[in-house]
Amino acid sequence: MKGVVGSGLFALLIWCGGGSRAWQASLAFATDRDGNWEIYLSDLRGERQENITRHPASDLxxxxxxxxxxxxxxxxRDGNAExxxxxxxxxxxxxxxxxxxxxxxxxxxxxxxxxxxxxxxxxxxxxxxxxxxxxxxxxxTRSPGDDILPDWSPDGRAIAFASDRTGDFEIYVLDLRDGIERRLTDSPFLDSYPDWSPDGRKIAFTSMRDGDLEIYVMDLEGRIIAKLTDNELDDAVPRWSPDGRWIAYQFEGEGGGWRIGLIDLATGEGLELTGEEGWSAEPAWVPHLIASIAQPAQLLRLPWGELKLLGFREGYNENSGHSVGNRLSICIFGPRRRDSYRGGGRR
Incomplete structure (x- = not known):
């Protein structure tokens, strides 16, 4: 499920393969279910997933x-990580x-x-x-330790990252305007994988401060606002949905190995997207709406509002389109700006 990006634009794509039904791609993630690590796309319920890299080397x-x-x-794929x-x-x-x-x-x-x-x-x-x-x-950055896992703020002015420059990993924020780095967490245990909320006012992160890996949310002064997970197994790598309603994350399954799940921040309920077929990790939300449609030119009624389908790009039909997954493109207006998208590109 995908909401609004900072610009207020939506882009709507159809994902179809050889006449199969259109489907909704909401997240990407890495998995080794095929024997090596590949990048997959998934719908919001985990009912349809597609390998998009298909390479013998690890893609993460x-x-x-x-x-x-x-x-x-x-x-x-070229020998070292690039x-x-x-x-x-x-x-x-x-x-x-x-x-x-x-x-x-x-x-x-x-x-x-x-x-x-x-x-x-x-x-x-x-x-x-x-x-x-x-x-x-x-x-x-130029610290004596390791600075890793950057995450850009929604306004583009700062980057959050994890660093072990003081001995254990803590969360820092780098102000790109003046180069000042500010430490947000101060725990004797690992704090890592920062992820900005869509409004830029909070950061979700992974911490071992309570004995195992759990997911927390803090404000920009480092004050803990919420502990989102609390169990005996590890939970890590939180990722906010662009509408701020969900957090995707990786969690340790009962039989071991990482899986991908979602947390509904309004209800606290969870949804599992991947099962026991290998390890799955590092979820990433599509930055704007990608939804399935059953009939052209219908009005889409979604939890966050309504979207009107305007029409297909000239020269496309169900069995044509782009090479990867035979994706078809349509044009749709966002609710706040009179811009449009065609073929995944801005017109």
Missing amino acids: YPAWSPDGSRIAFFSY IYLMDLRTGEVERITHNPSEDKAPCWSPDGSRIAFSSNRSGDFDIYAVELDTGRIERL
Whole structure:
């Protein structure tokens, strides 16, 4: 289930394969169910899932571009961990980093112009950012420890990350305007995997402060607002849905191994998206609405509002479209701006 991005735009795509019914892709995640780690897409209930990378090397840590047209991930397909981009409209994969070190954990700037990532190219892991238009790479942190797992704030002004510069991993925020780094957590146990709320006022994170990995929410002063999970098994890697109603995360199954689940923040109820077929980890929400449709030109009634389908792009039909999954594209207006999307791209 996907809600509103910061711009107020929705993009609606049809995912179909050879005349099969359209379906809703809401999340990406990594799984080793096929024998090695691949990137999969899933609908909100876990009823339909699709392998989009299909490569013999390990592909991990998916991150959607702000316009939903591409997924960044890191892969060992060229020997060491590098950052790659997959264009979901064409299926083409582009290598973004070229360094003999390890480049991991990509995250997008809100405007889609840069990707932050963690790399040990200078010794310890630090946070870097690459400009996609030019390829220029900027080093953002220079601590004596490892700085990892960056997450860009919704307003683009800051990056949250985890660092063990003081001995154990804590959550920090880097202000990109002045370069000042501020420590948010102060626990003798691991605090990691920060994820900004859509309104930029809270951060969800993983912590071992109560004996095992659980998911917490804090404000920007480091005060704990909520403990979202509380059980004897590990819960980690929280990811807010863009409408702020859900958190996707990975949890330890009863028989061991990681699985993907959802938490409804209004009710506290959970939903399991993946089962026992291998390990599944690192969920990532599509940044705007991707919904299934049964009949063209119908009015879609969804929990967060209504959307009117305007029409198919000229020259497309049920059995045509783009190469990856034969995706069809339609044009739809968002509720706040008179912009439109066609073929996954902005017109």
